[in-house]
Amino acid sequence: MAEQTMTIGGESVAADREFGVVNPATGQVHAQAPDCSREQLDAAMKAAAGAWRDWRKDEAGRRKALHEAGDLLMAKAGELAPTLTMEQGKPIGEATFEIVGAGYWLKYFADLEIPTEVIRDDDQARVEVRRRPLGVVAAITPWNYPVMLAAWKIAPALLAGNTMVLKPSPYTPLSSLAMGTLLKDVLPAGVLNVISGGDELGAWMTSHPVPRKISFTGSVATGKKVAQSAAPDLKRVTLELGGNDPAILLDDVDPGAVADKLFAAAFQNNGQVCSAIKRVYAPERMYDEVVEALAARAREAKVGDGMTEGVQYGPINNKPQFERVSELVADALGNGARAVTGGRAMDGPGYFFEPTILAGARDGMRIVDEEQFGPALPVIGYRTLDEALERANATHFGLSGSVWSADADRAAEVAAELECGTAWANTHLALHPGQPFGGFKHSGVGVENGTWGLLGFTEIQVVHRAR
Helix, strand or coil: CCCCCEEECCEEECCCEEEEEEECCCCEEEEEEEECCHHHHHHHHHHHHHHHHHHCCCHHHHHHHHHHHHHHHHHCHHHHHHHHHHHHCCCHHHHHHHHHHHHHHHHHHHCCCCCCEEEEECCCEEEEEEEEECCEEEEECCCCCHHHHHHHHHHHHHHCCCEEEEECCCCCCHHHHHHHHHHCCCCCCCCEEECCCCHHHHHHHHHCCCCCEEEEECCHHHHHHHHHHHHHHCCEEEEECCCCEEEEECCCCCHHHHHHHHHHHHHHHHHCCCCCEEEEEEEHHHHHHHHHHHHHHHHHCCECCCCCCCCCECCCCCHHHHHHHHHHHHHHHHCCCEEEECCCECCCCCCCECCEEEECCCECEHHHHCCCCCCEEEEEEECCHHHHHHHHHCCCCCCEEEEECCCHHHHHHHHCCCCCCEEEECCCCCCCCCCCEECCHHHEECEECHHHHHHCCEEEEEEEEEC
């Protein structure tokens, strides 16, 4: 694999130190990434601040550049995908789809209107509410969808007129670094700077005096630290944090008819999706049928190295997460749950875990109450709908959830009772760049995507003109 460099001020920049990047399919270091120094972070922030002066003034140029960036990502998706698969683990087809999707996100925002509201226009005055860019945005992204979730931040931030310093997860830095190298040919120098490093670099970024906003996607625990670090300087924050999404099956649903969709929404990206189904609530009278329908899909799933043709699910991305999933499953089994299928790590190298369906799960078990973020799904029985809703909502999380019924109107009515940012009816993980995405409670602050996400990268300015 070619050596990856950082992008700072439009230049490819190496670092004095490097750190190893592990291929989760082997558990072995397969590449090195630059470890950004404080001085290089300062240089990236300075470059972003300098580029902002002209970038914010040229809306037409911003839109053109975002279109070109999106087109370039789509065109190069096949070349970038192996880099993403080898560091993240997902099958090569899904890696390609992620990069194409990131290009689509950039192009969508390239055409999105930046709203101006006229709130008064009479003989005395014309008053407009305009949206102004904040300045430099510090963006920190996670390891499950490093390219796509970077695009969720890059597209609206740059359209609004901001510039950015982006830091990907140290588990998956290579694809974002490669993206930075690619896009420096279509974005003006300093508009998008991509650096890499560990948690220390993230802490430096959030406390750095230059950025006016922090956009972070990751765990609740780290999100709280980001908010604390941003507070002394009154930096704006958007925090897209964890989820423990419930799926409630109503008593009129056909388990066989919805099992494919339920399984896909729980195990997409090997369960490593913040808004994936994390727990299923099924009526007691159809409980066994639901469990067996899901287990049948798990038994058929093909797990392996994402570079191998026909593989549907790769490894868990990193050793700490692999150990966490193993621990949560073992805890459930030790407290009365039963692995209908799966339940253990797979033999051989790498961070592979069998797709697992847990019967006999109940509220109070860690794998039900916490976010597992891996290929293990607990199924919990319930007697009344009021009970199911109460238990589904009895959590600090509130990212998303879904309700499933033979009656679409009934599903939507019940879904509206979920305490979460996105409530789906008869579907799950249905996302679109025009649809806002965010969470209630500990699942986040602010939203991403759509006009609402765009406005999160702006300040309100009132222009009051006397007549």
